[in-house]
Amino acid sequence: MVQEIILVPKNINSKIPIEAEVVTPDSFAGKTTEQILNLSVTRGNKQLKLKDLFDVRGAKVDKATDLRIVIQGDISTVKRIGEGMTAGEIMVKGSVGMHVGDNMRGGKIVVEGNAGDWAGALMKGGEIHIKGNVGNYLGASYRGEWRGTSGGTIVVDGNAGNEIGLWMANGKIVVKGSVGQLAGIHMKGGVIVVQGDTASLVGGEMTKGKIIVLGKAEIMPSFKKEGQVPNVKAGEEGGEVINGPFVKFVGDLAEDGKGEVYVKA
Amino acid sequence: MPSNAIVIKNGYVYDPTNGIDGEKTPIYIKDGMIVDEKAVKPADAHVIDASGCIVMPGGVDIHTHIAGPKVDSGRLLRPEDHRKDVEPRRQGTRSGVGYSIPSTFTTGYRYARMGWTTVIEPAVPPLKARHVHEEFNDMPIVDKACYPLFGGNWFVIDYIKNNDLDKLTAFVAWMIWATKGYAVKMVNPGGVESWKWGKNCDTIDEPVKYFGITPRQVVTSLAKVNERLHLPHTIHVHPNNLGHPGNIKVTLETLNCVEDIASQNGRDSVIHLTHAQFHAYAGEDWKTFSSAADQLVKYVNIHKRSTLDMGQVIFTDTTTMTADGPMEYNLHKLTGLKWVNADVELETSAGIVPYIYRKANGVNAIQWAVGLEIALGVEDPWRIFLTTDHPNGGPFTFYPSIISWLVCKKKREALLKDMHEFATSRTTLPNLDREYTMSEIAVITRAGIAKATGMMNKGHLGVGADADVAIYSIDPTKTPPSESPDAVEKAFKNTKYTIARGNIAAKDGEVMASPIGRTHWLDVKVPEDWTKAVYEDLKDKFVKYYTVNLQNYPVQEEYLASSAPRRMELTK
Numbered sequence: 001m002v003q004e005i006i007l008v009p010k011n012i013n014s015k016i017p018i019e020a021e022v023v024t025p026d027s028f029a030g031k032t033t034e035q036i037l038n039l040s041v042t043r044g045n046k047q048l049k050l051k052d053l054f055d056v057r058g059a060k061v062d063k064a065t066d067l068r069i070v071i072q073g074d075i076s077t078v079k080r081i082g083e084g085m086t087a088g089e090i091m092v093k094g095s096v097g098m099h100v101g102d103n104m105r106g107g108k109i110v111v112e113g114n115a116g117d118w119a120g121a122l123m124k125g126g127e128i129h130i131k132g133n134v135g136n137y138l139g140a141s142y143r144g145e146w147r148g149t150s151g152g153t154i155v156v157d158g159n160a161g162n163e164i165g166l167w168m169a170n171g172k173i174v175v176k177g178s179v180g181q182l183a184g185i186h187m188k189g190g191v192i193v194v195q196g197d198t199a200s201l202v203g204g205e206m207t208k209g210k211i212i213v214l215g216k217a218e219i220m221p222s223f224k225k226e227g228q229v230p231n232v233k234a235g236e237e238g239g240e241v242i243n244g245p246f247v248k249f250v251g252d253l254a255e256d257g258k259g260e261v262y263v264k265a
Numbered sequence: 266m267p268s269n270a271i272v273i274k275n276g277y278v279y280d281p282t283n284g285i286d287g288e289k290t291p292i293y294i295k296d297g298m299i300v301d302e303k304a305v306k307p308a309d310a311h312v313i314d315a316s317g318c319i320v321m322p323g324g325v326d327i328h329t330h331i332a333g334p335k336v337d338s339g340r341l342l343r344p345e346d347h348r349k350d351v352e353p354r355r356q357g358t359r360s361g362v363g364y365s366i367p368s369t370f371t372t373g374y375r376y377a378r379m380g381w382t383t384v385i386e387p388a389v390p391p392l393k394a395r396h397v398h399e400e401f402n403d404m405p406i407v408d409k410a411c412y413p414l415f416g417g418n419w420f421v422i423d424y425i426k427n428n429d430l431d432k433l434t435a436f437v438a439w440m441i442w443a444t445k446g447y448a449v450k451m452v453n454p455g456g457v458e459s460w461k462w463g464k465n466c467d468t469i470d471e472p473v474k475y476f477g478i479t480p481r482q483v484v485t486s487l488a489k490v491n492e493r494l495h496l497p498h499t500i501h502v503h504p505n506n507l508g509h510p511g512n513i514k515v516t517l518e519t520l521n522c523v524e525d526i527a528s529q530n531g532r533d534s535v536i537h538l539t540h541a542q543f544h545a546y547a548g549e550d551w552k553t554f555s556s557a558a559d560q561l562v563k564y565v566n567i568h569k570r571s572t573l574d575m576g577q578v579i580f581t582d583t584t585t586m587t588a589d590g591p592m593e594y595n596l597h598k599l600t601g602l603k604w605v606n607a608d609v610e611l612e613t614s615a616g617i618v619p620y621i622y623r624k625a626n627g628v629n630a631i632q633w634a635v636g637l638e639i640a641l642g643v644e645d646p647w648r649i650f651l652t653t654d655h656p657n658g659g660p661f662t663f664y665p666s667i668i669s670w671l672v673c674k675k676k677r678e679a680l681l682k683d684m685h686e687f688a689t690s691r692t693t694l695p696n697l698d699r700e701y702t703m704s705e706i707a708v709i710t711r712a713g714i715a716k717a718t719g720m721m722n723k724g725h726l727g728v729g730a731d732a733d734v735a736i737y738s739i740d741p742t743k744t745p746p747s748e749s750p751d752a753v754e755k756a757f758k759n760t761k762y763t764i765a766r767g768n769i770a771a772k773d774g775e776v777m778a779s780p781i782g783r784t785h786w787l788d789v790k791v792p793e794d795w796t797k798a799v800y801e802d803l804k805d806k807f808v809k810y811y812t813v814n815l816q817n818y819p820v821q822e823e824y825l826a827s828s829a830p831r832r833m834e835l836t837k
Contacts, residue, residue, distance in 0.1 A: 144344035146603065 025088025276315025380735025497719020540576025579659025
């Protein structure tokens, strides 16, 4: 049975970024309200307590799987919400900052508003649903790390920025709007579905994995056209099949890649 | 507080250089040196009660890639290495990052916490020596030295071609002065020059492209020059063909080629074989890859002209970096991982590739065993030293783990069960019963290294030595090392006290002070007419080939935060 702990933001409108990676069901599980209020967050180079930035309501919940954290308001300057969580839910009734759900392993995050850059970065499992727009580097890997997202599902109802799915190894990203440049750059596996358009350089340096575009896409010369297919599977586990027809491209040949980009005909 | 006198009492002292093997003798420190009891007034001294602890000289690392352009490029290559290991600043310390390639300040702190007080950067491209010293200046607490690279240098090659040993001698002395270096280093001798043509030297008799001389000639000529100059360390050699199946052949040939060269410092050794583990493989290919440590050990126990360091592998995500450019290119092709390649005009090459050693990987498991086989097999602990070739085999922060593996056979057996069975079936490690004593550990981590590098005031606690002391929380009478490997590992991770030249630098895992460490280098004078002749060659090549002016090339002594030259003179 899911129990809620409510966080109401106060004093959040700061030009100085706030990092609140303690806000996860895992970290709140088994703690009293008092203990939760005293968890550490960082604003710039200062250590604050959660109670400096949020009012907290809700009884102690023993297990992360039974816990839903509801954030009642806009927290666009707050980073790292849901970082590394393994179970439970987070619901943000507003927009959220950068790095939401980074390194997530399980559980579910829903954001009613927009999310900043790096949403779902290095995700390993779980679900993220962002109803607004997201920034750049959705489901991407951090600088230098060639072992990208390895699982989980991210759905964005709005648009996404550049370099979504950078170094993606597995998992699924669905953007219902349009995306910027370099979607699926360095992709090694997994599936990206873009229902809108992509900008230039889609699939750059990809070696494996699938990018499915229902809108318009600019395909690079380093991708080989392999004819038309009537539909395409959009997931590993005998799941979704998207009806086409699609023009199939294979590349990126600059990397000897066997990645596939499908563009609706 | 500012008493610069310290007395350490009641600890079990291991000072193998001076024959002290676990006795409770007091140590007296004043003005940064170990002194006689009479020199210290007990009332003025800071007294440290080392009851239940062992007391050793500060550790000395003979070969660790911690400073310079290649290390810095490694840091640039691996932001993910920084993200995973962040040390915020604390009272008196700066913040830093990096797991396999820590930032310079963090490097100093981490060595100090482990009780190491002297570290040596083993691969300096002379053109970029200045940056090594810049990084040394930002590495608190520890004393340092560095080895400039000679094995692919155009001057060296030309003098060898022309059989001009006098000029080669003068050049080496000049180069050591110009780089503020400490020893003669060669990496893949000759091969690093062939790499500029996309080629390599896979054997010691394969001629260097264009120049035509062989690695054998490079090694033997530099060995002769080294002995002629009476340099405190022997030539420090990373042989050709590192890391490949069957390379034991080249390794033994390299050791053998200097067998008959006279050593002039009253010592037996004439060559130091570095990170021996990477050079002790049998087999024809990766499928038949196996350990040849037993062959190396057999040779080394019979022929006593060499010292060695381990180059132990750790199962972790680390970074390989070396002047052996072609080897790194091959590793890049093998792993598909990101790669940096560098060329240093007229001097050497370099390469950097991340590497992950895995227990489940048969080759890596054999590599892990080989390092230990070598340490356990070489009979004389004064000839084998503990290193990981940081970060190539693994971060230096794993030295305490390696110590725990050497002192306890049961620990090795347990680990062997937990990795690919090739470590058991293709090496002799399961049959090696030897367990290192605490005294032998002191030799292979401090005393022996100081002796092999001729650092007479390091590695021991006799009167006149630098007051570099490590106090570890383990009581050998209550917790025998061979029965408590985990306690040994824990004790060596964070000293109870680390004293660097009389400053209490670390206490209970916290850095207490950041004194500036000294940079030890050699200022060797040679006959003037030799130097004059070499200067003509220097001027000629600098004008023709170098992109910098000769006047701007040498590192000025003022560049070093704390310069500690050793003045020597060669007479004809």
